[in-house]
Amino acid sequence: MRDSRGHLNRRSTRVLEVFWYNNEHVRDGKDAKRKPEEPTRTKRSLTRADVQKAYYQRWSTSQALVKSRWTVAKGDQKVRTKWSPLGRPVRRKAREEGAENKDEIVFSADGNALYWNHHFAKLNARHDTALTHDFTPRTTPNLIFLSRKWATRILSAKKFGDLEEMATLLGRDWRRKWMHALLWTMANSIDDTIRLLEITHLSPYLPAAYITDALAFVVQHHAKHSISDDTRKHLVHVICTIMERPGTTPLQITGNTLRRLLQLCTEDEISRLFESVVLSGTLLHWNTRLHYSTYLAHHGRFDQALDMLLDAVSDGADVGSRQFESCCATILRKAADQPDGLRVSLRLVQNLSDIGVTLNVQLCNIVMLNAVEANDLKTAFSIYHSLVDNDLHADEYTHAILLKGCKTVIENSETLNTTIRQAIADVEVRNLNVVATEIVHCLCLHHFQIDPENAFTTVSEAYTQLFDTEALVNLGILPQRYENKSMNRMKPTIPVLGIMVAAHLQNIVQSQSRNIGHIHELYRRWRSLVEHDVRPHGHTANKDYIFNSFLMAFVQDPTGLSYAAEVIRDMQTPLPNNRSQAKPSVRTWSIFLHGFAKHGKMELAEQVLTYMREKNMKPNEVTWNSLIGGYARLGKSNETVETFVRMRDEGFEADTVTQRHFGKIKLDSVRASAWGSSEQKKESEQQAESKEAHGQQQIVDEQRVDDKADSTNELVDGVYTLSV
Numbered sequence: 001m002r003d004s005r006g007h008l009n010r011r012s013t014r015v016l017e018v019f020w021y022n023n024e025h026v027r028d029g030k031d032a033k034r035k036p037e038e039p040t041r042t043k044r045s046l047t048r049a050d051v052q053k054a055y056y057q058r059w060s061t062s063q064a065l066v067k068s069r070w071t072v073a074k075g076d077q078k079v080r081t082k083w084s085p086l087g088r089p090v091r092r093k094a095r096e097e098g099a100e101n102k103d104e105i106v107f108s109a110d111g112n113a114l115y116w117n118h119h120f121a122k123l124n125a126r127h128d129t130a131l132t133h134d135f136t137p138r139t140t141p142n143l144i145f146l147s148r149k150w151a152t153r154i155l156s157a158k159k160f161g162d163l164e165e166m167a168t169l170l171g172r173d174w175r176r177k178w179m180h181a182l183l184w185t186m187a188n189s190i191d192d193t194i195r196l197l198e199i200t201h202l203s204p205y206l207p208a209a210y211i212t213d214a215l216a217f218v219v220q221h222h223a224k225h226s227i228s229d230d231t232r233k234h235l236v237h238v239i240c241t242i243m244e245r246p247g248t249t250p251l252q253i254t255g256n257t258l259r260r261l262l263q264l265c266t267e268d269e270i271s272r273l274f275e276s277v278v279l280s281g282t283l284l285h286w287n288t289r290l291h292y293s294t295y296l297a298h299h300g301r302f303d304q305a306l307d308m309l310l311d312a313v314s315d316g317a318d319v320g321s322r323q324f325e326s327c328c329a330t331i332l333r334k335a336a337d338q339p340d341g342l343r344v345s346l347r348l349v350q351n352l353s354d355i356g357v358t359l360n361v362q363l364c365n366i367v368m369l370n371a372v373e374a375n376d377l378k379t380a381f382s383i384y385h386s387l388v389d390n391d392l393h394a395d396e397y398t399h400a401i402l403l404k405g406c407k408t409v410i411e412n413s414e415t416l417n418t419t420i421r422q423a424i425a426d427v428e429v430r431n432l433n434v435v436a437t438e439i440v441h442c443l444c445l446h447h448f449q450i451d452p453e454n455a456f457t458t459v460s461e462a463y464t465q466l467f468d469t470e471a472l473v474n475l476g477i478l479p480q481r482y483e484n485k486s487m488n489r490m491k492p493t494i495p496v497l498g499i500m501v502a503a504h505l506q507n508i509v510q511s512q513s514r515n516i517g518h519i520h521e522l523y524r525r526w527r528s529l530v531e532h533d534v535r536p537h538g539h540t541a542n543k544d545y546i547f548n549s550f551l552m553a554f555v556q557d558p559t560g561l562s563y564a565a566e567v568i569r570d571m572q573t574p575l576p577n578n579r580s581q582a583k584p585s586v587r588t589w590s591i592f593l594h595g596f597a598k599h600g601k602m603e604l605a606e607q608v609l610t611y612m613r614e615k616n617m618k619p620n621e622v623t624w625n626s627l628i629g630g631y632a633r634l635g636k637s638n639e640t641v642e643t644f645v646r647m648r649d650e651g652f653e654a655d656t657v658t659q660r661h662f663g664k665i666k667l668d669s670v671r672a673s674a675w676g677s678s679e680q681k682k683e684s685e686q687q688a689e690s691k692e693a694h695g696q697q698q699i700v701d702e703q704r705v706d707d708k709a710d711s712t713n714e715l716v717d718g719v720y721t722l723s724v
Contacts, residue, residue, distance in 0.1 A: 127220040151181035201242045216257040223260045240276035255288030286317035290327040297334045336370040345370045372405040396432040399423035403438035436466040437496045456507040467492040502549040516560045544582040555595025590623040597630025625657045632661040
């Protein structure tokens with residue numbers, strides 16, 4: 001009872017306290033004074049909000065607590081005893097009378113929880129990005145040597161009918177042994193961890209905190225290492241299964257764990273995961289729900305994204321936070337993809353306003369952009385005027401969106417002039433690349449349509465007011481007199497350089513001289529600047545815009561077809577020092593094909609189409625219309641119809657351009673077989689081959705079929721041989 005110094009030890013003291021307590025309350029009231037009864041405290045069950053708040057005070061939702069937990073886990077046992085964030089939620093009475101909070105939600109802890117905290121912190125240190133110390137954790141914690149034996153027993157059982165079977169298998173203290181087995185599998189075999197969680201998911205369910213930690217550890221492991229399809233499918237299946245815990249505490253899977261899991265799963269698996277989260281009542285923080293909502297919106301699941309956003313609001317989301325505003329902006333932008341998207345956007349804005357979201361400039365800009373893309377310029381300007389009336393300051397993106405809308409009615413001089421004046425009055429256009437670039441582009445489109453002869457001069461004057469002219473002077477597009485006119489101006493962006501190059505080429509092509517040689521000299525000069533990485537021209541080759549502009553200029557004249565082939569060759573030739581460069585795109589090949597078809601070189605046009613397929617590029621409707629137009633201009637009715645049939649077999653239907661081309665040919669002279677699909681022709685050829693081979697021996701028959709197939713392939717290869 002007493003130690004060497006004559007003092008009572010701790011265990012003896014505790015025994016005496018219990019003995020005194022029992023006797024104090026069991027003794028008869030005549031022998032001892034009873035304490036006055038305290039006022040009865042009404043029992044109140046824990047609400048979902050209380051439990052959720054308590055769960056989110058655990059270490060797993062705070063990097064600071066994770067760090068503290070690991071730091072404590074490294075210390076001695078005496079220090080570690082006061083850190084016990086793991087356990088079950090209980091209500092604890094306030095320590096002082098008259099405190100504001102009469103009771104609080106805390107987590108009770110036992111010896112198993114402390115043991116789990118200590119060893120799981122060692123295991124999880126390899127995945128903990130918040131740790132800054134240089135300590136290298138052990139690969140395997142110092143677990144009880146019987147942990148492997150217990151894990152092997154559980155895994156060898158494969159399946160339990162209920163927990164009583166596992167208790168019988170493990171014997172006394174079977175819950176503690178299960179905990180040790182789980183720690184051992186996490187340290188030695190992640191696949192066994194998943195299996196152990198699966199086969200021990202039985203009612204009454206095991207502690208949710210341990211399972212949540214184990215799932216987080218498994219997901220973090222697979223996020224850093226490659227995972228096979230079978231393992232991923234099994235992992236998702238197990239997680240969806242063990243989230244269903246009817247009648248007990250739901251799992252508290254952290255948002256970080258679920259976000260990492262999203263990066264591993266396919267869309268179908270993520271949909272199943274969402275359904276399991278909703279059906280199981282898994283507690284999620286509202287910020288995690290916002291992440292889910294954003295992910296669903298990006299993947300075209302608009303209705304589910306909106307439902308998840310409303311769930312976040314019901315869970316207490318801060319509607320004024322940047323996270324919530326960002327999620328609202330994403331959903332609002334994706335609303336444009338819905339049928340009648342503009343109406344959906346406006347209704348969504350009203351709903352967001354009803355739940356307390358303050359409409360700022362960003363959200364208004366998104367609605368304006370949706371209206372512009374829906375060709376409803378009137379609504380876009382109405383939103384802009386409403387924005388100004390509510391004392392919201394329009395930013396650069398507001399005016400960039402309005403200028404983009406002006407491109408849909410580019411011939412309207414009054415609307416364009418008013419929009420440019422508003423932009424100059426509201427923002428400092430000379431310091432904003434986005435707005436300045438849009439102004440130059442709008443002026444280019446407008447004046448080349450209204451006054452093509454003086455268009456380039458007008459656009460050049462506007463360019464010198466906004467951007468530095470050194471790049472265009474070095475290229476030879478602007479004369480030397482512009483060199484010092486734009487000092488202290490912005491450096492030109494890559495898009496505005498492309499706009500000016502395209503405008504200059506269009507000006508040359510529309511002129512009476514149409515000097516293709518001058519265009520080629522300009523191209524070689526630009527190509528030399530790109531190869532020598534002269535800024536900013538070195539970066540203009542990262543996109544195919546300028547390449548396509550030169551192609552469009554070259555294919556306007558038969559003498560420029562060889563120069564067009566040079567552009568294609570240069571795009572496929574690596575730049576010095578392995579710098580990045582745009583490869584020919586579908587648009588690039590379509591322009592190249594259009595040049596041959598326009599000048600009646602249909603064999604070369606067909607070869608370009610073949611080369612596109614060899615590059616795994618699918619022709620679009622522009623490609624097919626160029627090919628159809630080439631045959632129609634030559635008056636080849638049968639070839640025109642056959643090309644249209646090929647286009648239809650590829651999944652494209654006739655548009656106004658196709659119909660215009662068909663107006664150039666005589667459909668009466670088209671043979672009936674030209675209207676058949678390529679599949680029908682192939683079937684008829686196969687039937688003819690089978691009839692011809694009928695009655696002969698099987699070996700001879702097969703040999704003849706093979707010979708005919710080879711000859712057909714050789715014929716096709718000969719027709720479609722590429723010689724570009």
